[in-house]
Amino acid sequence: MDRRFTPAPMWLCLPLMITSEAISSRDQRRSFAELCTAPMRYVGARTRFWFQYASQVCTLISYALWRLTFGYRHMRPVTRAVLIKQVLFTAVDALPFTGLIAVLLGASVIAEAELHMSGNPDMVGKLLVIVVIRELGPLVAALILLVRSGTAMVVEMGNMSVGKEIEGLEFAGIDPFEYLVVPRIFGMSVSLVGVALYFLAFSVGSGVVISAILAQSTAHPIELVDMMTRQLGMTELYAFTAKTFIPGLMMAGIVCHEGLNAGPQVTDVPRCATRGTVRAVVGLFVWNAAVSILMYI
Template identity: 30%
Template sequence: MERGGRVTGFLAFTGELTVDVLPRLIRPHRLRWRAIVAGIEQAGLYALPIVGLLAFLMGVVMTYQGGSVLRSYGANVFLVDLIGITMLREMGPLLAAIIVAGRTGSAYAAEIGTMQITEEVDALRTLGITPYEMLVLPRVAALAVAMPLLSVWADAMGVLGGMIVANGLYDVSFATFLDRLPYAVPVRMFWAGIGKTPVFALLIAMVGCYHGLRVRGSAEEVGRATTMAVVQSIFLVIIADAVFSVVFQQFGI
């Protein structure tokens, strides 16, 4: 019953957000651009180090593990295909989304949840300002912009990590790697990976804001909402990625 209530509540939240936001999108000058830019800085710029480091290490690990198998068949050069396709189509966007869910989605839930406890959200409503306008829309818009850029950064760092290991351990030079990469990874695979990221951003931001607005009562509820936001957003991102994989496969992408 509780799980069904959460689904119903999230659908209601989505409907209310859509009704509140659509008229504002028709009049872009009414958007809170300063809050959106600040959100891009917080969710995107400050996340670059951790996203880049983990993507780099992921590229290193995949190349190290895959290279030992390919070397036994004398197919070292196919490391380019392995790293390029895996990082650009799947691992780069997915890794960035999971990190953002843990870092930014949890922050959204905690910030809005704390505002609920201190009655700041009620004060906004008293002033005639909806929480969707002031709190949700800027966060959703900021993450929708930051997420594709973080995905490109993760792709680049993952490929760089793979390229360094391939050159150092498996005799695939930087020049060979870069020459083969455009042929090994069609452009459509890169765009397929990037195309998923706005959906990931929408899911992460909406789940985080939804759980923040549900907080009632005590600081303990803030911790519970933060945990639920992270767990559910990562779950939904993985489900969405699986759906995208099936759809792309049907269209031959």
């Protein structure tokens, strides 16, 4: 392949040429550097730390996505096995617990709606869509996965890190990122989409059942379902995707990052578990709020 050097266009080099002409002396160079870094002096160390942390997690997630899509034509069977195990543990094993929470949430939302909005069946349907489908469903499903699997993941990775098992993989010629991190990140995000759908089905289902039991004054359950489907549109689909797939990547990215960077002592594992869980919860709520505000705009 002919790989010739292509010079950058002249107009692109012009500012650089002017700058380098203008700052020929050492003092001038120093003051130019100070000018460039001036905004950083107004930013506190804490802000810089969080910015750095977010960029590290984003890099980890982007690298995992790249490895999943363009990096390898096929996923190795060993990695696929880890991914299947991850999905089984994260999604399938969590179904009974998730179902119970979903039923209770759907029932309580519909009971409240029946109590305060009887006589306004349109509002009840709208409330179910806004509260359960757009907001609480994805959020609660994400919290369930974080509490159940995210904590397990961070402790497992932390222990592996302390026990030098990750180092052992690397020394044996196995890429720890491909074997441990990629299936966990992808498994968590895929699981979250599935579990959130399951959660919505159960909470809406329980809402409809409760409404049928209580519906003396408001809409018939079939009417309620009809009202809800009329409220659903592409916005809900975008909101659902943004509130499930991306938080799944983010939560797994944060817990993997914390687990891989656990200190050398066994006592560092609980610390990194707490840190990872708290940061993932904060990240989840920040992202959720940002998506909701964007939807409003």
